[in-house]
């Protein structure tokens with residue numbers, strides 16, 4: 001009985017996809033196309049009539065301020081991804097090697113930060129890093145600092161908070177890929193005279209590349225498009241493109257300019273991750289040989 | 294002076310003789326005793342098999358030799374060096390895993406070369422050795438394949454080639470044939486025996502297949518519940534089982550409880566009498582199917598009247614369970630076509646008592 005019910009197709013698969021497609025088309029594709037259109041408007045306001053010009057893009061690329069912010073954004077995004085990888089890999093790996101029951105609640109702890117509102121996280125950090133914050137009072141009472149140090153509104157603080165926010169993504173992607181690497185392969189390597197480091201380098205890393213790339217891309221894309229954290233933790237002095245776009249659109253209401261910047265970020269971010277994927281994939285996977293992931 | 298040098302020589306000989314030594318090795322997991330007091334010395338080139346039912350500690354014992362499991366007590370030495378607390382990568386062993394554990398991202402050649410790279414062999418020697426090993430397992434054309442593109446039997450042979458490439462002192466195999474079908478299993482068994490002979494490597498082998506153990510090993514360690522029941526050659530294990538567990542585990546047999554009288558004859562509890570020359574006291578008689586024959590004129594032994602209880606046809610022979618004087622005995626015989634006995638039939642049988650063992654009753 002059950003068999004016949006299962007073997008008969010109840011609904012056309014295309015119908016099952018329809019809600020998602022409609023949602024994405026209506027609330028993502030259409031607005032993004034609208035944004036793309038407005039980035040080609042000549043004026044500094046949406047309502048300043050139609051027309052088509054490259055003026056916004058020309059302004060962006062002719063002003064070295066913007067390109068330096070773009071570069072800085074990318075460097076920051078790359079740094080955050082790299083730190084997340086270094087911090088997240090050992091955690092994800094060790095979680096994957098735990099028995100399922102023990103893994104479960106530790107995983108919940110690891111991804112807990114994702115369930116917190118970003119505003120709560122950022123204000124938490126403001127309390128920790130502020131002039132009269134926890135860190136400063138602690139170090140002063142220990143006699144390590146004589147006067148409070150400036151942590152907030154510095155680039156390291158921005159990176160720190162971004163890492164804290166996004167490291168769960170890295171942990172999860174590493175964990176999911178490492179659970180697919182059977183521990184017997186590590187034993188085989190050890191039996192073949194490979195010490196832990198060699199096993200890690202020659203067996204674990206190459207087999208974990210798909211998960212590493214997913215984590216890296218996620219964190220990178222999230223970091224370069226972050227705007228709340230750079231604004232609140234970095235303040236006005238630390239510019240990242242995300243907060244610049246936010247300001248341009250929300251404070252100055254200059255949609256055409258903001259839209260153009262958003263598209264520059266989108267295209268260059270996409271190109272950058274694609275390039276990194278190609279590079280890392282070919283480097284790490286079997287020394288650039290034939291293994292298809 | 295001469296005597297001293299002779300003694301020295303014999304000591305050196307002994308040192309060479311035992312490649313693997315386990316001394317009262319035990320392993321406990323919390324309350325569970327996985328392995329208890331296992332001792333074994335394996336000579337160079339010897340193939341020793343661990344045989345026993347599921348969960349008796351075979352794998353655990355093998356893993357203690359490889360170094361994946363640290364013994365709770367006892368000592369493991371390889372080439373007379375204490376290895377009990379050394380990590381696996383410091384031990385001179387080559388292991389073939391039950392699942393083969395080939396590295397999926399490396400080609401067959403890279404898999405085989407992996408151990409040699411870690412041993413810092415120069416490149417040309419590595420390549421030469423890889424070729425040699427592929428020729429040994431007769432798969433030289435597969436060097437550039439990935440493990441995912443190999444059949445089960447081919448993966449098994451590559452795993453063996455990879456383990457042997459480093460010329461390990463000990464080859465360890467954990468049920469290497471369990472993933473193969475019955476026919477391939479028998480072929481691989483013969484092949485493996487031949488390869489092991491040709492490279493003359495000491496081999497420890499785990500199986501729960503008694504036929505595999507009997508045909509392949511020089512010596513068999515029969516294990517039960519973490520303990521060694523008997524250690525001996527296949528012949529000793531089959532013909533002179535030390536315990537009723539061993540007797541029942543290896544081959545078919547009937548066990549009769551009873552006592553040996555002062556005249557040396559055995560009388561079972563149901564009253565079946567076997568005339569012989571055993572030492573007096575309570576005991577268990579181990580009767581193999583081939584020790585019971587259909588009675589024909591001139592057959593030696595005790596003549597008995599038997600009733601067929603069960604009859605199973607195996608093609609070449611028929612295995613029948615008989616009721617003899619209230620005892621159940623199993624025999625195996627080839628009957629003429631069309632004349633297989635049926636339950637209820639009466640047969641005359643003789644029991645050849647010369648080869649029957651009586652185990653003193655103090656075990657189970």
Ligand SMILES: Nc1ncnc2c1ncn2[C@@H]1O[C@H](COP(=O)(O)OP(=O)(O)OP(=O)(O)O)[C@@H](O)[C@H]1O
Pocket residue numbers: 322325326327328345346347348349350351352353354501
């Ligand atoms: N890591 C472990 N933790 C707890 N108990 C274990 C562990 N490994 C093995 N055991 C226990 O030790 C005993 C022996 O296990 P082992 O794997 O050596 O058996 P085996 O003889 O290889 O059995 P099989 O033929 O089924 O492979 C079993 O009772 C098993 O449950």
Ligand SMILES: [Mg+2]
Pocket residue numbers: 351352353
């Ligand atoms: Mg086992």
